[in-house]
Amino acid sequence: MEAIVALGQRTGVALAAHGLGKRFGERVAFDDVSFEIGYGEVFGFLGPNGAGKTTTVRTLSALISPTSGTATVAGLQLTEDNRARIRQRIAVMPEAPGLYPRLTIAENLECFAGLYALADPAERVRRVLAAVDLADRANDPCGKLSKGLRQKVSLARALLNDDAEVVFLDEPTSGLDPLAVREVHEIIDGLRGRGVTVFLTTHRLEEAERLCDRVALLSTTLRALGRPDDLRELLFAKTLVVRTSGPLPDPGRVFDGLPAVEGWRVDGEGLYHLTVSDQSAAAPAVTRALVASGADVLSIGESQHSLEDVYVELIGDDEAGDR
Amino acid sequence: MNAARTRIRAIYRKEFREYRRNWSIVSTMAAIPLGIVTFPLILVIALPASAAQGIGGDPLVILLGIPAIVPSIMAGYAIVGERVQGTLEPLLSTAISSTELVLAKGLAALVPSLAISYGMYAAFVVATEIFAQPAVAAAVLPWPYVVAQLAFTPLLAVLSIWIGFAISARVSDVRVAQQLSAMSVMPALLVAYLISFDVIHMTLALAIVIAAVLLLLDGLGWRLVTAAFNPERLITGTK
Numbered sequence: 001m002e003a004i005v006a007l008g009q010r011t012g013v014a015l016a017a018h019g020l021g022k023r024f025g026e027r028v029a030f031d032d033v034s035f036e037i038g039y040g041e042v043f044g045f046l047g048p049n050g051a052g053k054t055t056t057v058r059t060l061s062a063l064i065s066p067t068s069g070t071a072t073v074a075g076l077q078l079t080e081d082n083r084a085r086i087r088q089r090i091a092v093m094p095e096a097p098g099l100y101p102r103l104t105i106a107e108n109l110e111c112f113a114g115l116y117a118l119a120d121p122a123e124r125v126r127r128v129l130a131a132v133d134l135a136d137r138a139n140d141p142c143g144k145l146s147k148g149l150r151q152k153v154s155l156a157r158a159l160l161n162d163d164a165e166v167v168f169l170d171e172p173t174s175g176l177d178p179l180a181v182r183e184v185h186e187i188i189d190g191l192r193g194r195g196v197t198v199f200l201t202t203h204r205l206e207e208a209e210r211l212c213d214r215v216a217l218l219s220t221t222l223r224a225l226g227r228p229d230d231l232r233e234l235l236f237a238k239t240l241v242v243r244t245s246g247p248l249p250d251p252g253r254v255f256d257g258l259p260a261v262e263g264w265r266v267d268g269e270g271l272y273h274l275t276v277s278d279q280s281a282a283a284p285a286v287t288r289a290l291v292a293s294g295a296d297v298l299s300i301g302e303s304q305h306s307l308e309d310v311y312v313e314l315i316g317d318d319e320a321g322d323r
Numbered sequence: 324m325n326a327a328r329t330r331i332r333a334i335y336r337k338e339f340r341e342y343r344r345n346w347s348i349v350s351t352m353a354a355i356p357l358g359i360v361t362f363p364l365i366l367v368i369a370l371p372a373s374a375a376q377g378i379g380g381d382p383l384v385i386l387l388g389i390p391a392i393v394p395s396i397m398a399g400y401a402i403v404g405e406r407v408q409g410t411l412e413p414l415l416s417t418a419i420s421s422t423e424l425v426l427a428k429g430l431a432a433l434v435p436s437l438a439i440s441y442g443m444y445a446a447f448v449v450a451t452e453i454f455a456q457p458a459v460a461a462a463v464l465p466w467p468y469v470v471a472q473l474a475f476t477p478l479l480a481v482l483s484i485w486i487g488f489a490i491s492a493r494v495s496d497v498r499v500a501q502q503l504s505a506m507s508v509m510p511a512l513l514v515a516y517l518i519s520f521d522v523i524h525m526t527l528a529l530a531i532v533i534a535a536v537l538l539l540l541d542g543l544g545w546r547l548v549t550a551a552f553n554p555e556r557l558i559t560g561t562k
Contacts, residue, residue: 024559055559061416064555088418098409100337102344107337114333115417117326157413 013072014039014166014197015060020069022055029055031221033069037214039165040195042188044202044212048315051219053201054095057168060199062086074165088116093158095170095201097150101143105134105153108142109160116161128156133183147175155184167191170201185211209307223314231310237262238279239303240286242272245296254293258285273303330419331427338431341404342397351396351501352435356443359388364447367463368454375458382463383472384519389443390480391508391515394436398487399504401428402557403497412558421552425545429484436480444472471530478537483508485544492548492557 013036021031030052037043047053058064060073062083071078074089099108106125113121129135132152137145142153155172158164169188173181188211191198202208208215209228217223224231247269248254255264255274260282263275276282279302290297342348363382405411414424448469451460487504494500514533517523 058412058558063412063415063558084418084420087416090416092413092416094412094416096409096412098411098413100341100410101408102341103337107340111333111337112413112417114336115330115414115419117329117418154413161417 011039012075013037014041014074015043015199016072017060018070020056020059020066020071022052022059022064023067028052028220030218031068033218033222035216035222035225037197037199039197040192041213042192042198042200042211044200044208044215045218046202046205046208046215046311047218051315053218054170056218057092057094057170057199057201061090061092061168088161089163090166090168091158091161091164092168093154093170093172095174097154099142099145099150099153099157102141104139104141105129105145105156106138108153109157112157112160116163118160118162124160124162128159131159131187132156133180148177148180151175152180155187159187164196166197166199168199168201171203172200173202173204173207181207205306205308205311215307217311217314219315224310228307228310231307232305237275238277240274240276240279240282240300241303242274242286242290242300243298244270244272244290245298246270248272248293248295254289254295255286258282258289261286270298326418327420327423330417330423331430334419334424334427335431338397338401338428339435342431342435345400348396348400352393352439355392355396356389356439359392360386360443360447364450367451367459370456370459372456372458375456375462382519383444383447383468384515384525386440386444386447386472387475387479387515388512390436390440390476391483391512392505393439394432394480395483395487395504395508396501397432397436398428398484399491399501400497401432401488402491403494403500404491406495406557407497415554415558421554422549425488425549425552428488429481432484432487433477433480436483437477440476440480441473444469444476468525471525471534474534475537478534478541479508479511481541482511482537482544485541485548488548489544489551492552 015037016035018034020033022029023031033056035043045053045056055064059066060071060078062073062078065080066078073086076082076086076089078086100111103111106129109125109128110121113124118124125138126135129138132155134149134152134156137149142150145153151172151174155169158167158169172188173184176184185207188198188200192213200208200212212228214225214227215231216225247266251264251266251272255261255272260276260278261274262277265273267273274282274286283300287297287300290300342352363385367382402411405414419427448464451463455463483504486507487500490503490507491500494503514523518525523529
């Protein structure tokens with residue numbers, strides 16, 4: 001894949017929010033949101049529909065004004081005076097592609113290359129089209145494109161601004177086929193590699209898990225913030241899953257009192273979930289105890305909670321309450 | 324070329340391409356001038372030479388309907404069209420300022436409107452000179468009127484554009500915006516028609532007053548439209 005931009009590595013905080021909030025009259029879109037995101041970080045912003053994600057993106061991209069709190073975007077304080085300068089340093093891919101249907105793909109991109117006042121707009125358009133694998137469709141009218149292709153053009157448009165220090169991507173892989181999703185993931189990895197901060201709003205939890213250095217879960221207020229692994233550790237007890245060829249005659253005699261094993265439960269025939277304080281200490285002890293008891297061990301492994309489990313644990317009650 | 328000019332040019336070119344490929348705008352922009360110019364032209368060509376003395380007022384003033392209505396069609400589409408297509412948010416996410424956007428869209432509506440208006444005047448003048456009785460042509464085309472006409476055209480077009488923008492930013496349907504914009508320039512047209520039928524007798528002093536009022540309204544319109552152009556309201560639909 002062709003390199004899109006050549007940026008120097010930056011350090012420090014690219015995007016920060018402190019007690020940020022936005023109200024529309026009585027309705028609270030989001031409230032008391034605080035985080036700091038470094039340059040070159042891919043930050044996942046997750047939450048149910050209506051959680052305030054899009055409004056947060058619009059606020060941070062200097063489209064709308066916050067009603068409380070402060071923010072710094074691409075090194076600039078989010079103020080009325082800095083709006084235009086901030087927008088010159090960011091790129092936004094909104095949830096809806098928002099393309100001019102009567103214009104071709106190239107004409108849509110040429111327009112935005114002009115809006116970013118790029119030095120060599122034609123070359124830049126050629127490169128971003130190559131990056132999203134649309135070079136041979138440049139003269140197709142956008143009104144006749146499929147949803148997935150429109151999504152790719154929208155991504156290409158967000159990649160146009162080679163001065164962008166922060167890129168906001170709102171559901172970038174929505175409507176894309178698996179191969180196109182992989183291409184988008186490679187582009188996001190490429191942005192990270194060049195020190196561009198990516199603020200990724202997505203419903204695809206496996207995508208967030210695969211791409212994001214850290215994630216935040218929003219449901220009007222921030223419910224959690226951290227690396228996916230840290231959130232898992234924070235929310236779920238560490239467990240070992242033991243499978244044997246048949247049920248143990250007396251599992252209590254095998255598991256009780258073992259080092260680092262805090263409890264256990266039977267989850268089916270020959271299936272045991274052990275709550276442990278330290279998996280690396282517990283696993284050898286459990287193995288030895290099972291062998292000593294003469295059990296036919298099929299497997300011993302760590303129980304893996306997905307980001308989806310974290311999401312359901314933190315947000316599930318809100319969504320159930322909304323329904 | 325500085326960044327602001329590059330951005331204005333980018334929007335101007337985009338608008339032009341969109342208008343050219345929008346059949347509803349193209350057909351309206353063709354039909355309205357033809358409709359406005361046809362009736363006075365037939366009337367003037369059909370007049371006998373003996374009627375020249377009786378021509379009071381200025382049939383040419385009727386043609387001011389073109390710079391009043393044609394730009395309102397484009398200006399009415401300008402903002403609400405972006406909202407309906409979902410293109411306003413990506414557009415406003417760039418570094419373009421409200422002033423630059425209003426200016427670019429204003430120019431994109433003004434230039435074709437002036438071209439059409441002046442083109443239609445030229446066609447009217449040429450057709451009158453060729454097909455009307457010489458005495459009628461002389462009575463219909465006194466040069467001071469033609470010059471005044473040329474001066475009023477951009478002033479009226481600019482006013483029509485600001486009114487169109489103000490309406491386009493407030494409504495959520497393209498056709499409603501265009502119809503309201505066209506209707507809102509009717510008071511100016513009424514004055515033109517009253518002059519045309521000699522109900523208001525045109526004098527140099529009156530021409531200067533009208534030009535001054537239009538100029539004042541144009542300046543006021545620019546200030547009001549740029550001040551009222553609120554990206555947050557346009558994107559979120561809130562007050």
